[in-house]
Amino acid sequence: xxxxxxxxxxxxxxxxxxxxxxxxxxxxxxxxxxxxxxxxxxxxxxxxxxxxxxxxxxxxxxxxxxxxxxxxxxxxxxxxxxxxxxxxxxxxxxxxxxxxxxxxxxxxxxxxxxxxxxxxxxxxxxxxxxxxxxxxxxxxxxxxxxxxxxxxxxxxxxxxxxxxxxxxxxxxxxxxxxxxxxxxxxxxxxxxxxxxxxxxxxxxxxxxxxxxxxxxxxxxxxxxxxxxxxxxxxxxxxxxxxxxxxxxxxxxxxxxxxxxxxxxxxxxxxxxxxxxxxxxxxxxxxxxxxxxxxxxxxxxxxxxxxxxxxxxxxxxxxxxxxxxxxxxxxxxxxxxxxxxxxxxxxxxxxxxxxxxxxxxxxxxxxxxxxxxxxxxxxxxxxxxxxxxxxxxxxxxxxxxxxxxxxxxxxxxxxxxxxxxxxxxxxxxxxxxxxxxxxxxxxxxxxxxxxxxxxxxxxxxxxxxxxxxxxxxxxxxxxxxxxxxxxxxxxxxxxxxxxxxxxxxxxxxxxxxxxxxxxxxxxxxxx
Amino acid sequence: xxxxxxxxxxxxxxxxxxxxxxxxxxxxxxxxxxxxxxxxxxxxxxxxxxxxxxxxxxxxxxxxxxxxxxxxxxxxxxxxxxxxxxxxxxxxxxxxxxxxxxxxxxxxxxxxxxxxxxxxxxxxxxxxxxxxxxxxxxxxxxxxxxxxxxxxxxxxxxxxxx
Numbered sequence: 001x002x003x004x005x006x007x008x009x010x011x012x013x014x015x016x017x018x019x020x021x022x023x024x025x026x027x028x029x030x031x032x033x034x035x036x037x038x039x040x041x042x043x044x045x046x047x048x049x050x051x052x053x054x055x056x057x058x059x060x061x062x063x064x065x066x067x068x069x070x071x072x073x074x075x076x077x078x079x080x081x082x083x084x085x086x087x088x089x090x091x092x093x094x095x096x097x098x099x100x101x102x103x104x105x106x107x108x109x110x111x112x113x114x115x116x117x118x119x120x121x122x123x124x125x126x127x128x129x130x131x132x133x134x135x136x137x138x139x140x141x142x143x144x145x146x147x148x149x150x151x152x153x154x155x156x157x158x159x160x161x162x163x164x165x166x167x168x169x170x171x172x173x174x175x176x177x178x179x180x181x182x183x184x185x186x187x188x189x190x191x192x193x194x195x196x197x198x199x200x201x202x203x204x205x206x207x208x209x210x211x212x213x214x215x216x217x218x219x220x221x222x223x224x225x226x227x228x229x230x231x232x233x234x235x236x237x238x239x240x241x242x243x244x245x246x247x248x249x250x251x252x253x254x255x256x257x258x259x260x261x262x263x264x265x266x267x268x269x270x271x272x273x274x275x276x277x278x279x280x281x282x283x284x285x286x287x288x289x290x291x292x293x294x295x296x297x298x299x300x301x302x303x304x305x306x307x308x309x310x311x312x313x314x315x316x317x318x319x320x321x322x323x324x325x326x327x328x329x330x331x332x333x334x335x336x337x338x339x340x341x342x343x344x345x346x347x348x349x350x351x352x353x354x355x356x357x358x359x360x361x362x363x364x365x366x367x368x369x370x371x372x373x374x375x376x377x378x379x380x381x382x383x384x385x386x387x388x389x390x391x392x393x394x395x396x397x398x399x400x401x402x403x404x405x406x407x408x409x410x411x412x413x414x415x416x417x418x419x420x421x422x423x424x425x426x427x428x429x430x431x432x433x434x435x436x437x438x439x440x441x442x443x444x445x446x447x448x449x450x451x452x453x454x455x456x457x458x459x460x461x462x463x464x465x466x467x468x469x470x471x472x473x474x475x476x477x478x479x480x481x482x483x484x485x486x487x488x489x490x491x492x493x494x495x496x497x498x499x500x501x502x503x504x505x506x507x508x509x510x511x512x513x514x515x516x517x518x519x520x521x522x523x524x525x526x
Numbered sequence: 527x528x529x530x531x532x533x534x535x536x537x538x539x540x541x542x543x544x545x546x547x548x549x550x551x552x553x554x555x556x557x558x559x560x561x562x563x564x565x566x567x568x569x570x571x572x573x574x575x576x577x578x579x580x581x582x583x584x585x586x587x588x589x590x591x592x593x594x595x596x597x598x599x600x601x602x603x604x605x606x607x608x609x610x611x612x613x614x615x616x617x618x619x620x621x622x623x624x625x626x627x628x629x630x631x632x633x634x635x636x637x638x639x640x641x642x643x644x645x646x647x648x649x650x651x652x653x654x655x656x657x658x659x660x661x662x663x664x665x666x667x668x669x670x671x672x673x674x675x676x677x678x679x680x681x682x683x684x685x686x687x688x
Contacts, residue, residue, distance in 0.1 A: 019651065019652065019665050020651075020652050020654065020655055020665075020667060022664075022665060023652050023655055023658065023665040023666050023667035023668075024655060024667045024668060055654040055655055056654070056655075058655070191651065192648065192649055193649065194608075194610030194611040194612045194613070194648065194649045194653060195610075195611060195612045195653045196649075196651070196653070197651040197652065197653055197654065199651075200651040232557075232594050233606075233647060233649065233650050233651065233660075234651055235663045236665075270550075270553065270554065271553070271554075271557055272553075272592075272594075273553060273556070273557070273592030273593070273594035273595055274592055274593035274594035274647070275591065275592050275593060275594075276648060287553065288550050288553075289549075289550040290550035290551060290552030290553055290578070290588070291550075291552075291588060292587050292588050292591040293591060293592070294591075308549065308550075349653065349654070350654060351612040351653030351654045351656065352611065352612040352613075352614075352615035352616060352653060352656060353615040353616055353656075354654065357653070357654025357655065358654050380616075389611055393610065393611060393648075423653070425611045425612045425615060425653065426615060427615045428615070431615065436611070436614075439611070439614070443610075443648065446648075447648070449591075
């Protein structure tokens with residue numbers, strides 16, 4: 001929420017309004033800057049931008065200078081007077097100064113396509129959005145036929161960024177070719193995986209990008225209504241998206257006549273209610289229809305019988321926010337990033353016990369080692385990294401011997417792991433992998449929708465078996481039982497919740513067997 | 527601050543009617559009712575069933591499916607503590623032990639003075655600044671036991687100043 005520009009030259013200071021920045025005091029920092037400027041009689045414009053994604057530097061305050069934006073961080077309210085004294089409004093040096101933001105190595109080495117505007121613009125300024133290339137993709141799409149738009153997305157090689165990696169263009173083509181009186185675009189913004197926050201960051205930092213991507217999808221497949229299903233744990237994202245939608249209607253980027261064309265698209269936000277399973281596309285559709293979020297058997301595919309039984313595009317936030325740049329710069333431009341069949345970029349999220357946690361948008365092919373050490377700087381506790389969980393709570397735990405693996409859907413699948421949503425959670429050597437395996441089962445038991453038995457009952461049995469292993473009770477027999485149970489869950493579950501819960505369990509057992517072979521004596525001695 | 531309005535059938539009927547135009551309206555209606563009254567009152571179930579032409583069992587099934595919907599009134603403030611992996615890696619379990627001792631409550635309970643209800647949550651999207659806690663709708667990152675105590679003290683101080 002920026003304040004009005006005055007005609008006199010005045011200093012511009014950026015203070016993020018992203019939830020992560022707010023969680024470490026960004027509002028207090030902004031208030032302190034405002035108060036200090038008033039006290040000193042300095043006219044000041046404070047822009048509340050999104051986050052640059054260098055979260056260990058939050059609150060990252062930036063000052064506009066002729067050379068570019070200069071970064072200071074982490075700035076707490078009590079640091080503000082000292083920054084004024086040092087002359088930070090002119091970009092002066094200070095203990096918290098990091099020079100030009102875009103020259104900070106963590107930021108400079110990224111390849112930002114989807115997050116190109118995030119942290120730079122005022123998220124709720126249509127003018128700012130347009131100044132930074134916003135709506136150019138949609139303008140091009142408005143002049144194309146639906147089939148041409150779908151071809152462009154197919155040719156870009158974009159695969160669903162929600163985790164499964166299904167080609168987006170193929171999904172859109174199915175919906176385009178379906179005959180129906182009504183079609184829908186549903187954005188799955190139920191980002192419930194631990195270690196992921198990219199959806200939240202872009203919804204709070206560049207909400208018009210999601211609106212633009214969904215509108216392009218709507219034109220491409222002939223849909224006229226859309227929903228963004230956002231998890232209730234993200235109140236800031238919900239508020240920002242709702243306000244951005246209101247502004248987009250005002251400026252005719254949504255509604256009955258999008259910018260004088262015959263295209264019509266109506267968009268609404270719906271809020272989830274704390275059920276992880278609603279991140280599964282068919283559960284999300286049930287929830288949007290006002291029902292319990294239980295999974296549907298497939299077929300029929302949602303592309304043919306989705307929301308209210310109509311053909312529906314279900315994509316996640318990062319798939320849809322990748323679409324505007326594909327339409328703006330062309331399929332080739334996007335496809336030229338990446339490796340093999342993993343094209344474009346992914347917003348990797350460094351989380352957990354990591355020194356420099358945050359968003360790193362890079363082309364596929366970057367290794368875990370580069371992400372963990374060159375970007376992440378190792379653990380925050382200073383101890384060695386023992387394991388990382390990649391791709392969310394249903395993703396594998398990987399040991400350092402696999403850190404040279406390139407981030408590539410196929411390369412990860414080859415070692416029974418997944419890139420998933422790009423989330424990476426780091427653990428130091430104090431982690432107990434048997435307890436992490438137990439937690440995977442506990443999480444599944446708590447979050448299973450209950451529709452199929454392998455997931456509903458299997459997870460409860462899994463917790464019990466893990467408890468016996470942790471207690472050192474008949475360990476070899478119980479590990480055999482655990483493996484059997486994992487097989488039943490993998491093969492017999494209706495959806496990925498039960499089907500993939502064995503992945504973290506088996507990977508923990510495979511790569512960290514020493515944590516499972518406990519003797520009762522050792523357990524008693526603990 | 528959690529909603530404190532006492533149950534009122536008229537008010538509930540108005541809240542439900544305000545969401546009548548939505549397709550798949552049950553979740554938005556439940557959110558609106560919980561915002562108004564702090565929980566989904568048992569008496570709201572037949573009103574919703576009648577409005578949406580559902581059985582009371584259907585409505586009950588939806589309310590009980592979602593972790594977010596509560597059947598009883600919470601304390602004046604709700605504390606959600608993240609229990610997911612990223613927070614675990616930064617010793618969320620230790621923080622949770624501290625909170626349980628400090629507030630003398632367990633998850634899904636309310637403190638004796640009715641000030642705080644404690645809820646577990648899987649991921650608040652603040653995984654790079656773990657461990658994370660949300661008090662009402664305010665998110666807090668890098669929450670140490672000492673910082674937790676300061677946050678709850680300031681919540682109570684703000685309340686007293688009102």
